[in-house]
Amino acid sequence: MSFEAFSCLGSARNELIVELFQKVSSFLSTLGSFLIVFDIARKVWHGKATDPYQRIMVGLSVYDIIFSLVFFLGSWLTPKETGWLWAVGNTASCSAQGFFFTFGGAGELLCQMAISFNIVMLIVFEWNQNQFAKKVERPMHIIIFTLALSIAVVPLSTQTINPWCGYCFYGALYDKCSSGKDKEELCAVRGNETVEFVIDIIYRVLLFSVLIFCTIAMVWVYLHVRRQELRMGQYNFRQHNRETHRESKQIRKILSLYTLSLYLTYGIALLGVLLPLPYNGQFLIRPLTPFLGFLNMLVYFLPNCLKYQKDHPGTWLVTAYFQVVRPCAPCSLSLSGVCVGREEEEDAPEMN
Secondary structure (H helix, E strand, O other): OOOOOOOOOOOOOOOOOOOOOOOOOHHHHHHHHHHHHHHHHHHHHHHOOOOOHHHHHHHHHHHHHHHHHHHHHHHHHHHHHOOOOOEEEHHHHHOOOOOHHHHHHHHHHHHHHHHHHHHHHOOOOOOOOHHHHHHHHHHHHHHHHHHHHHHHHHHOOOOOOOEOOOEEEEEEEEHHHHOOOOOEEEEEOOOOOOHHHHHHHHHHHHHHHHHHHHHHHHHHHHHHHHHHHHHHHHHHHHHHHHHHHHHHHHHHHHHHHHHHHHHHHHHHHHHHOOOOOOHHHHHHHHHHEEEEHHHHHHHHHHHHHHHHHHOOOOOOOHHHHHHHHOOOOOOEEEOOOEEEOOOOOOOOOOOO
């Protein structure tokens, strides 16, 4: 069986460029997701309660760490027989990479949808976090884990995880057919073509569904908050209602930014698959797909960074991020973006 090392990217130079960009973006994404988990774990360590939003963020970040770490290891897990740059792996490492790639990616997408669902229930249907936790949260996490695991196990159990373009993911391995067939025809020598087709359809449907759902949720929340603004402009509401509306606007902004992060990673990467771009769009897919964790980290800490800038006039946003996310930072974030969990201070009110 022969492998063409540069067949998907054209040259060794392109291979090196893509591999380096992929490692940088996946490292940043892993770091970003770790900071989110660390921030919420620190709150639990200090005896503070967590809400469903924070627990969803933990789940999302864990899935992203798995997904991004696999991307960072990249060709190191690819069988050395492929001839790909830095390939030192074997069949077992290749199968493990493909399994965690599929499991982490599916879980990450489903958790991204869960964030939008949580915010829609809070803003549009006026639930509080306690209602969401009692009625929805546990089944939601079970469904996400089960679906992600099922999508990943099927290609693993049928040996339909194989190397392609420097890393391993679901797909059959093809080689020239044996005698009796057209010499140019390729046949599957490892894996199941039907499984490859079905998993590919499932993954694309999942990606489209997440993009569509998150877009609808963002528009729905925006329109709901906009209607609140119009009503408040016509009538004199009490101060409590004004505070609730202010929090709703903050959460609308957070949801919009989370959805934008999804567009800038999976959305653009999807264009690389659908459009007739050079090298099958690998220059877009490989660096951008594992970058979601870093962008989510920026969104997660943004409200507290803006608050830090307000309390410290003249501070650059980059400096505010450093002050907020560094290990000795004194607080954790709630969905409304307020700083909570500081010892010797009262907790900020939780959004209901």
